Amino acid sequence: MNKIVQGAFCLIFGMLSIVAGAQVKSVDQKVDSVMGLMTLEEKIGQMNQYNDDWTATGPVTLDNTKAEQIRQGQLGSLLNCMGTRRVRSWQMIAMQSRLKIPLLFGQDVIHGYKTTFPIPLAEACSWDTNAMELSARIAATEASAGGINWTFAPMVDIARDPRWGRVMEGAGEDPYLGSLIATARVKGFQGKKLGDLNAVMACAKHFAAYGAAIGGRDYNSVDMSDRLLWEVYLPTFKAAEEAGVATFMNSFNDLNGVPATGNKYLQRDILKGKWDFKGFVVSDWGSIGEMINHGNVKDGYEAALSAITAGCDMDMESRNYKDHLAQLVKDNKVPVALIDEAVKRILRKKFELGLFDDPYRFCNAEREQRELNNPAHAKAAREIAAKSIVLLKNEHQLLPLSKNIKVIAFIGPLVKPIMQNKGFWDVEVPDIDSSYVVSQWEGLKNKVGKNTKLLYAKGCAIEGENRDGFAEALEVAKQADVVILSIGERRDMTGEAKSRSNINIPGVQEDLLKALLSTGKSVVVLINAGRPLVFNYTAEHATAILYTWWLGSEAGDAIADVLFGDYNPSAKLPISFPLSVGQIPIYYSHFNTGRPATSDTNHNYNSSYNDLSIFPRYEFGYGLSYTTFKYSNLQLSKKKMTSNDRIEVSVEITNTGNYAGEEIVQLYLRDRVGSIVRPVKELKDFRKISLKAGEAKTIQFVIDKEKLSFYNQKLEWVAEPGDFDLMIGASSKDIRLTDSFELIP
Secondary structure: OHHHHHHHHHHHHHOOOOOOOOOOOOHHHHHHHHHOOOOHHHHHHHOEEEEOOOOOOOOOOOOOOHHHHHHOOOOOEEEOOOOHHHHHHHHHHHOOOOOOOOOEEEEOOOOEOOOEOOOHHHHHOOOOHHHHHHHHHHHHHHHHHOOOOEEOOOEOOOOOOOOOHHHHHOOOOOHHHHHHHHHHHHHHHHOOOEOEOOOOEOEEEEEOOHHHOHHHOOOOOEOOOHHHHHHHHOHHHHHHHHOOOOEEEEOOOEEOOEEHHHOHHHHHHHHHHHOOOOOEEEOOOOOOOOHHHHOOOOOHHHHHHHHHHHOOOEEEOOOHHHHHHHHHHHOOOOOHHHHHHHHHHHHHHHHHOOOOOOOOOOOOHHHHHHHOOOHHHHHHHHHHHHHOOEEEEEHHHOOOOOOOOOEEEEEOOOOOOOHHHHOOOOOOOOOOOOOOOOOHHHHHHHHOOOOOEEEEEOOOOOOOOOOOOHHHHHHHHHOOOEEEEEEEOOHHHOOOOOOOOOOEOOOOHHHHHHHHHOOOOOEEEEEEOOOOOEOHHHHHHOOEEEEOOOOOOOHHHHHHHHHOOOOOOOOOOOOOEOOOHHHOOOOOOOEOOOOOOOOOOOOOOOOOOOOOOOOOOEOOOOOEOOOOEEEEEEEEOOOEEOOOOEEEEEEEEEEOOOOOEEEEEEEEEEEOOOOOOOEOOEEEEEEEEEEOOOOEEEEEEEEEHHHHOEEOOOOOEEOOOEEEEEEEEOOOOOEEEEEEEEEOO
């Protein structure tokens, strides 16, 4: 009997056609052939994912029987397994199973594999979707060379609360910008098509509304209207689905009282129903079992029932599918058809990746060495890091620094550390040391000439109250022509499970700035962080400020490129920076009220604070350049349009400064009167243009029905006739030109 089964298996996978000239079997036909050979236990096995033994990104389940479970066909995927040798060793065990179904290997490749790019929120500041697609493409090339064929990225959650640590993984507060970035990252990870050796499956996460966790506390509940869900929190996921994303990951939170992992409305009604998603859904780490803690199910048996019924295809690390699905089938609680549907989705992706043709196709050690040492990757990382640096302040045009400067004092706790620059969610690639990461000190040394003297003092630690280093820092500063101060967070202060109620710059770092300013020297402040921080003293008193985030393995060189003007900063904030946690959540596209506040001075019965500004420290879309830009000659092709028509908009942008630079020209719209309240403004388009000093260009936008549409009370996507305000500017606040038009029936 064994030989008969093996013979049938060989017939299915060894023959690509039945007779000469016959059409090759489709992927679905191949999937059906495998399904016909599988037992219920083997099917359930494909629906389980375990963590490898050497590292973890969640609560660990100790298990020394993984190898035997794989041999028995009881496991479909591993995560946190890297390197061609390690991956090959596990895949060889899978090839000892009865049906020899290959394993998937997943990894959190969030902002690079070996070559580390800026954290995603920093990259989003570039508003450069081509650059973000390139960084994901390089990450996929390296990860696939290291044995990985599935990344748990991009995170496309809209986030409007910087207390939430995972804000660093996304693209900020705006669904329009976030949707474009989601598309770019999916395309980058998956390349031309799954099955190419340098492509990995992308995973849109976390489905859905995880970024709206109450109080900014990770894993917390989410409570919102369906209209808000559809208009703000689902568009980025829809964009990822339309870009062909291979997988979705559900989220830890409940949504209006139903845990996302067991949420049929999200997974079956919307994702697999309305959107007709053909990939598969994986739980987040242990989230199936965690529904017990939510109080939505009483035990693992009910958790497995809830998750599979709702549409979750793969169980990451909770073991509830493994322990309970077979019994649920025997108890007639789960139809075999639900199991079959999930397994078909998973097997389809294994076929598309080419794993059935060659289980070891991602295990080429020579390719691994070549791609992990490709100098073009470091070059791209340096350029993208520079694009991600936001110039927040530049008094007296202190920046860019002259290359003839004699003495620079480089001070602060983040000047010389190396690994801090990689940020949270970096990948610890096996057998790779940190020598390829460029520290900020090294970057500046690489940049300055032999006639420039570079001095250093740490000054203080990132945290704590110790000021013992202040005296040395002051002595060093007094010798310098300019002081550069590098301060901020540790890289592990923002990320998963890193929610903070106090998002001020930690410790005595701002006190160090105060001491340095007492010398009378000009001080350039570099702020290193994974989230928007509150730094009001620095904002008001530093001479110049660069928000450098966590820029990755080329951080030092990229920062030096910007400091000395080899790259003119062009980045704009994709998220509002609050003055105080008391303003949170704060975002630009808010509704008006019946008693709107328009200033910080009038608190007479309107929607304002009596003790705090209503405006952010830095608004969405804000970012300076070393040059200046003039906006002029706004023209609309017509002032009225029907729903089948369009309006063409043109505007002239002139570089009126002394440096070549890039400007991100932003177009906002406001629907003056709607059947439901509409935001005061919404980003609907933008252009990033490059201009030489003195150069002018005319750019065009198109306004059509899609840009005017929204979800009404019945969740219908409609454009209602009426008047619209058009705003074009350098940020959501810095509106340079305005006009209006009408949508007519």
